[in-house]
Amino acid sequence: MSARIPFSRMNGLGNEILVADMRGRADTIEPQAAIVLANDTQTRFDQIMAIHDPQTAGTDAFVRIINTDGSEAGACGNGTRCVVHYLSALNGQREFLFQTKAGLLEARALPGGLISVDMGQPRFDWQSIPLAQKVDDTNATLIEFPLASPAFSRAAVVSMGNPHAVFFVDADVNSIALENYGSQLEHHPLFPDRANISIAQVTRPTALTMRTWERGVGLTRACGSAACAASVLAARTGRAERRIVVTVPGGDLIIEWRDDDHVIMTGPAEWEWSGTLDPLSGAFDRDAERASA
Numbered sequence: 001m002s003a004r005i006p007f008s009r010m011n012g013l014g015n016e017i018l019v020a021d022m023r024g025r026a027d028t029i030e031p032q033a034a035i036v037l038a039n040d041t042q043t044r045f046d047q048i049m050a051i052h053d054p055q056t057a058g059t060d061a062f063v064r065i066i067n068t069d070g071s072e073a074g075a076c077g078n079g080t081r082c083v084v085h086y087l088s089a090l091n092g093q094r095e096f097l098f099q100t101k102a103g104l105l106e107a108r109a110l111p112g113g114l115i116s117v118d119m120g121q122p123r124f125d126w127q128s129i130p131l132a133q134k135v136d137d138t139n140a141t142l143i144e145f146p147l148a149s150p151a152f153s154r155a156a157v158v159s160m161g162n163p164h165a166v167f168f169v170d171a172d173v174n175s176i177a178l179e180n181y182g183s184q185l186e187h188h189p190l191f192p193d194r195a196n197i198s199i200a201q202v203t204r205p206t207a208l209t210m211r212t213w214e215r216g217v218g219l220t221r222a223c224g225s226a227a228c229a230a231s232v233l234a235a236r237t238g239r240a241e242r243r244i245v246v247t248v249p250g251g252d253l254i255i256e257w258r259d260d261d262h263v264i265m266t267g268p269a270e271w272e273w274s275g276t277l278d279p280l281s282g283a284f285d286r287d288a289e290r291a292s293a
Protein backbone atom coordinates (compact mmCIF):
# COMPACT_ATOMS: atom_id res chain seq x y z
CA MET A 1 0.00 0.00 0.00
CA SER A 2 1.72 3.22 -1.15
CA ALA A 3 1.54 6.21 1.13
CA ARG A 4 -0.91 8.74 -0.20
CA ILE A 5 0.34 11.78 -2.10
CA PRO A 6 -0.48 15.34 -1.01
CA PHE A 7 -1.94 17.32 -3.92
CA SER A 8 -3.65 20.63 -4.58
CA ARG A 9 -6.37 21.39 -7.08
CA MET A 10 -5.41 24.71 -8.69
CA ASN A 11 -5.85 26.67 -11.89
CA GLY A 12 -3.88 29.08 -14.03
CA LEU A 13 -6.46 31.37 -15.69
CA GLY A 14 -8.87 28.45 -15.75
CA ASN A 15 -6.31 25.90 -17.05
CA GLU A 16 -7.18 23.09 -14.62
CA ILE A 17 -4.10 21.83 -12.77
CA LEU A 18 -3.42 19.17 -10.14
CA VAL A 19 -0.14 19.85 -8.32
CA ALA A 20 1.08 16.53 -6.85
CA ASP A 21 3.92 16.68 -4.31
CA MET A 22 6.02 13.58 -5.04
CA ARG A 23 9.14 14.82 -3.25
CA GLY A 24 10.83 12.17 -1.11
CA ARG A 25 9.22 9.38 -3.13
CA ALA A 26 10.55 7.05 -5.79
CA ASP A 27 7.18 6.17 -7.32
CA THR A 28 5.00 8.03 -9.79
CA ILE A 29 1.29 8.47 -10.38
CA GLU A 30 0.36 5.41 -12.43
CA PRO A 31 -1.51 5.86 -15.74
CA GLN A 32 -4.64 4.15 -14.42
CA ALA A 33 -4.66 6.52 -11.43
CA ALA A 34 -4.38 9.51 -13.77
CA ILE A 35 -7.32 8.17 -15.81
CA VAL A 36 -9.45 7.87 -12.65
CA LEU A 37 -8.58 11.43 -11.60
CA ALA A 38 -9.23 12.78 -15.11
CA ASN A 39 -12.71 11.25 -15.12
CA ASP A 40 -13.86 12.54 -11.73
CA THR A 41 -15.60 15.93 -11.88
CA GLN A 42 -13.80 17.07 -8.72
CA THR A 43 -10.30 16.20 -9.90
CA ARG A 44 -10.60 16.43 -13.67
CA PHE A 45 -7.46 18.16 -14.94
CA ASP A 46 -5.84 19.57 -18.05
CA GLN A 47 -2.42 18.78 -16.57
CA ILE A 48 -0.94 17.07 -13.52
CA MET A 49 2.24 18.89 -12.40
CA ALA A 50 4.14 16.19 -10.47
CA ILE A 51 6.85 17.75 -8.28
CA HIS A 52 9.78 15.34 -7.85
CA ASP A 53 13.10 15.65 -6.01
CA PRO A 54 15.72 17.61 -7.98
CA GLN A 55 17.70 15.59 -10.55
CA THR A 56 20.21 18.39 -11.23
CA ALA A 57 22.30 20.34 -8.70
CA GLY A 58 21.04 23.87 -8.21
CA THR A 59 17.44 23.11 -9.17
CA ASP A 60 14.50 23.09 -6.75
CA ALA A 61 12.61 20.21 -8.31
CA PHE A 62 12.10 18.04 -11.38
CA VAL A 63 8.55 18.61 -12.65
CA ARG A 64 6.73 16.01 -14.76
CA ILE A 65 3.88 17.40 -16.87
CA ILE A 66 1.06 14.94 -17.63
CA ASN A 67 -1.83 15.80 -19.97
CA THR A 68 -5.39 14.53 -19.58
CA ASP A 69 -4.69 11.69 -22.04
CA GLY A 70 -1.61 10.57 -20.06
CA SER A 71 0.88 11.99 -22.55
CA GLU A 72 3.83 13.92 -21.12
CA ALA A 73 4.82 17.44 -22.15
CA GLY A 74 8.02 19.47 -21.84
CA ALA A 75 6.38 22.76 -20.92
CA CYS A 76 3.29 24.06 -19.14
CA GLY A 77 3.27 27.76 -18.39
CA ASN A 78 0.05 27.89 -16.36
CA GLY A 79 0.98 24.74 -14.47
CA THR A 80 4.42 26.10 -13.61
CA ARG A 81 2.83 29.19 -12.05
CA CYS A 82 0.63 26.86 -9.96
CA VAL A 83 3.75 24.94 -8.79
CA VAL A 84 5.35 28.24 -7.71
CA HIS A 85 2.18 29.24 -5.84
CA TYR A 86 2.03 25.83 -4.12
CA LEU A 87 5.69 25.77 -3.03
CA SER A 88 5.83 29.44 -2.06
CA ALA A 89 2.75 28.97 0.17
CA LEU A 90 4.55 26.12 1.95
CA ASN A 91 7.78 27.88 2.89
CA GLY A 92 7.77 31.46 1.61
CA GLN A 93 10.37 30.80 -1.09
CA ARG A 94 9.90 33.20 -4.01
CA GLU A 95 12.61 32.33 -6.55
CA PHE A 96 12.69 28.88 -8.16
CA LEU A 97 14.59 26.90 -10.76
CA PHE A 98 12.71 23.90 -12.11
CA GLN A 99 13.83 21.18 -14.49
CA THR A 100 11.38 19.63 -16.93
CA LYS A 101 12.03 17.15 -19.72
CA ALA A 102 12.50 20.15 -22.05
CA GLY A 103 15.03 22.03 -19.91
CA LEU A 104 15.26 24.54 -17.06
CA LEU A 105 12.60 27.09 -16.08
CA GLU A 106 13.31 30.03 -13.77
CA ALA A 107 10.21 31.30 -11.97
CA ARG A 108 9.47 34.02 -9.46
CA ALA A 109 6.58 34.89 -7.14
CA LEU A 110 6.15 38.65 -7.51
CA PRO A 111 4.87 41.09 -4.86
CA GLY A 112 1.11 41.39 -5.28
CA GLY A 113 0.51 37.74 -6.19
CA LEU A 114 1.44 37.48 -9.86
CA ILE A 115 4.04 34.92 -10.91
CA SER A 116 6.53 35.19 -13.75
CA VAL A 117 8.14 32.24 -15.54
CA ASP A 118 11.10 32.37 -17.91
CA MET A 119 9.79 29.98 -20.55
CA GLY A 120 13.17 29.88 -22.25
CA GLN A 121 13.98 30.53 -25.89
CA PRO A 122 11.65 29.76 -28.80
CA ARG A 123 12.86 27.11 -31.26
CA PHE A 124 11.97 27.75 -34.89
CA ASP A 125 13.98 25.11 -36.71
CA TRP A 126 11.78 22.36 -38.06
CA GLN A 127 13.61 19.53 -36.26
CA SER A 128 13.13 21.20 -32.85
CA ILE A 129 9.42 21.72 -33.17
CA PRO A 130 9.42 18.89 -34.51
CA LEU A 131 7.99 18.74 -38.00
CA ALA A 132 8.00 15.61 -40.13
CA GLN A 133 9.74 17.39 -42.96
CA LYS A 134 11.88 20.47 -43.56
CA VAL A 135 9.91 23.66 -43.89
CA ASP A 136 11.68 26.86 -44.88
CA ASP A 137 11.16 29.17 -41.91
CA THR A 138 13.25 32.09 -43.06
CA ASN A 139 10.14 34.23 -42.93
CA ALA A 140 8.35 32.26 -40.22
CA THR A 141 6.71 30.39 -43.05
CA LEU A 142 2.99 30.06 -42.75
CA ILE A 143 2.19 26.45 -43.41
CA GLU A 144 -0.91 25.76 -45.49
CA PHE A 145 -3.40 23.38 -43.93
CA PRO A 146 -6.20 23.00 -46.46
CA LEU A 147 -9.19 22.81 -44.16
CA ALA A 148 -12.92 22.90 -44.58
CA SER A 149 -12.89 26.19 -42.71
CA PRO A 150 -12.45 29.39 -44.71
CA ALA A 151 -11.67 31.09 -41.40
CA PHE A 152 -8.15 29.78 -41.02
CA SER A 153 -5.76 27.66 -43.03
CA ARG A 154 -2.21 29.01 -42.65
CA ALA A 155 -0.21 28.53 -39.45
CA ALA A 156 3.14 29.62 -38.11
CA VAL A 157 4.94 27.04 -35.96
CA VAL A 158 7.34 27.17 -33.01
CA SER A 159 8.43 25.12 -30.01
CA MET A 160 8.34 26.56 -26.48
CA GLY A 161 9.58 23.22 -25.16
CA ASN A 162 6.39 21.83 -26.67
CA PRO A 163 5.07 22.07 -30.24
CA HIS A 164 2.70 24.88 -31.26
CA ALA A 165 0.90 25.83 -34.47
CA VAL A 166 -0.70 29.29 -34.43
CA PHE A 167 -3.26 30.36 -37.03
CA PHE A 168 -3.53 34.16 -37.17
CA VAL A 169 -7.07 35.24 -38.04
CA ASP A 170 -8.83 38.54 -38.66
CA ALA A 171 -12.07 37.39 -37.08
CA ASP A 172 -13.08 37.27 -33.42
CA VAL A 173 -11.54 34.00 -32.20
CA ASN A 174 -14.75 33.28 -30.28
CA SER A 175 -16.65 33.19 -33.58
CA ILE A 176 -14.54 30.30 -34.95
CA ALA A 177 -15.46 26.70 -34.07
CA LEU A 178 -11.89 25.60 -33.21
CA GLU A 179 -13.33 22.43 -31.67
CA ASN A 180 -14.32 21.27 -35.16
CA TYR A 181 -10.71 21.31 -36.38
CA GLY A 182 -8.55 20.89 -33.26
CA SER A 183 -8.17 17.13 -33.20
CA GLN A 184 -7.52 16.86 -36.95
CA LEU A 185 -4.79 19.49 -36.72
CA GLU A 186 -3.34 18.14 -33.44
CA HIS A 187 -2.82 14.79 -35.19
CA HIS A 188 -1.74 16.21 -38.57
CA PRO A 189 1.05 14.04 -40.11
CA LEU A 190 3.30 17.11 -40.23
CA PHE A 191 3.48 16.91 -36.39
CA PRO A 192 5.17 13.59 -35.45
CA ASP A 193 4.73 14.50 -31.74
CA ARG A 194 1.29 16.06 -32.38
CA ALA A 195 0.89 19.80 -31.63
CA ASN A 196 -1.00 22.39 -29.61
CA ILE A 197 -3.28 24.30 -31.99
CA SER A 198 -4.19 27.97 -31.48
CA ILE A 199 -6.11 30.66 -33.32
CA ALA A 200 -5.04 34.21 -32.54
CA GLN A 201 -6.26 37.68 -33.50
CA VAL A 202 -3.84 40.56 -33.08
CA THR A 203 -6.12 43.46 -32.13
CA ARG A 204 -3.33 46.02 -31.51
CA PRO A 205 0.48 45.81 -31.76
CA THR A 206 0.44 45.30 -27.98
CA ALA A 207 -2.56 43.01 -27.64
CA LEU A 208 -3.84 39.71 -29.01
CA THR A 209 -6.77 37.43 -28.23
CA MET A 210 -6.54 33.66 -28.67
CA ARG A 211 -8.00 30.25 -27.98
CA THR A 212 -6.18 26.92 -27.86
CA TRP A 213 -6.90 23.28 -28.55
CA GLU A 214 -4.24 21.65 -26.38
CA ARG A 215 -2.34 18.51 -27.37
CA GLY A 216 -3.47 15.67 -25.16
CA VAL A 217 -6.39 17.65 -23.72
CA GLY A 218 -8.64 19.52 -26.19
CA LEU A 219 -10.08 23.01 -25.73
CA THR A 220 -8.82 24.69 -22.56
CA ARG A 221 -9.57 28.10 -21.01
CA ALA A 222 -5.90 29.04 -21.12
CA CYS A 223 -2.59 27.71 -22.40
CA GLY A 224 0.48 29.57 -21.17
CA SER A 225 3.02 28.09 -23.57
CA ALA A 226 0.60 28.79 -26.46
CA ALA A 227 0.35 32.42 -25.34
CA CYS A 228 4.14 32.56 -25.52
CA ALA A 229 4.11 30.87 -28.94
CA ALA A 230 1.49 33.23 -30.38
CA SER A 231 3.28 36.30 -28.99
CA VAL A 232 6.66 35.28 -30.41
CA LEU A 233 5.18 34.40 -33.80
CA ALA A 234 3.15 37.64 -33.90
CA ALA A 235 6.35 39.63 -33.29
CA ARG A 236 8.40 37.52 -35.72
CA THR A 237 5.85 38.02 -38.51
CA GLY A 238 5.67 41.76 -37.90
CA ARG A 239 2.14 41.71 -36.48
CA ALA A 240 2.97 42.81 -32.93
CA GLU A 241 5.56 44.21 -30.57
CA ARG A 242 7.75 41.99 -28.35
CA ARG A 243 5.81 42.85 -25.17
CA ILE A 244 2.12 42.09 -25.43
CA VAL A 245 -1.02 41.41 -23.40
CA VAL A 246 -2.55 38.06 -24.37
CA THR A 247 -6.25 37.58 -23.64
CA VAL A 248 -7.45 33.98 -23.35
CA PRO A 249 -10.92 32.80 -22.26
CA GLY A 250 -9.69 32.59 -18.63
CA GLY A 251 -8.09 36.05 -18.47
CA ASP A 252 -4.92 37.96 -19.38
CA LEU A 253 -1.23 37.06 -19.50
CA ILE A 254 1.68 39.44 -20.07
CA ILE A 255 4.29 38.03 -22.43
CA GLU A 256 7.65 39.61 -23.16
CA TRP A 257 10.12 38.23 -25.72
CA ARG A 258 13.25 39.80 -24.29
CA ASP A 259 16.24 40.94 -26.34
CA ASP A 260 18.19 37.99 -24.87
CA ASP A 261 15.66 35.77 -26.70
CA HIS A 262 14.04 34.51 -23.47
CA VAL A 263 10.24 34.60 -23.26
CA ILE A 264 8.87 35.80 -19.92
CA MET A 265 5.25 34.99 -19.05
CA THR A 266 3.54 36.74 -16.12
CA GLY A 267 0.12 35.87 -14.73
CA PRO A 268 -1.87 34.57 -11.77
CA ALA A 269 -2.31 31.17 -10.15
CA GLU A 270 -5.20 30.14 -7.95
CA TRP A 271 -5.42 27.50 -5.21
CA GLU A 272 -8.82 25.79 -4.96
CA TRP A 273 -8.50 22.92 -2.46
CA SER A 274 -6.04 20.29 -1.24
CA GLY A 275 -6.18 16.59 -0.49
CA THR A 276 -4.32 13.31 -0.77
CA LEU A 277 -4.44 10.69 -3.52
CA ASP A 278 -3.44 7.08 -4.02
CA PRO A 279 -0.82 6.79 -6.82
CA LEU A 280 -2.07 3.37 -7.88
CA SER A 281 -5.86 3.64 -7.76
CA GLY A 282 -6.40 7.39 -8.10
CA ALA A 283 -8.63 7.35 -5.01
CA PHE A 284 -8.53 10.76 -3.33
CA ASP A 285 -9.87 12.69 -0.37
CA ARG A 286 -10.13 16.39 0.35
CA ASP A 287 -8.58 18.16 3.33
CA ALA A 288 -10.93 20.12 5.55
CA GLU A 289 -11.58 23.35 3.69
CA ARG A 290 -9.23 26.12 4.71
CA ALA A 291 -8.61 29.67 3.65
CA SER A 292 -6.96 29.91 0.23
CA ALA A 293 -3.20 29.48 0.40
Ligand SMILES: N[C@H](CCC[C@H](N)C(=O)O)C(=O)O
Binds near residue numbers: 046217223
Ligand atom coordinates in the same frame (compact mmCIF):
# COMPACT_ATOMS: atom_id res chain seq x y z
N1 LIG B 1 -0.86 20.35 -23.63
C1 LIG B 1 0.51 20.87 -23.66
C2 LIG B 1 1.10 20.92 -22.23
C3 LIG B 1 0.42 21.96 -21.36
C4 LIG B 1 0.47 23.32 -21.94
C5 LIG B 1 -0.44 24.36 -21.29
N2 LIG B 1 -1.38 23.90 -20.32
C6 LIG B 1 0.37 25.53 -20.79
O1 LIG B 1 -0.10 26.25 -19.87
O2 LIG B 1 1.45 25.78 -21.36
C7 LIG B 1 1.39 19.92 -24.50
O3 LIG B 1 1.09 18.73 -24.56
O4 LIG B 1 2.38 20.42 -25.05
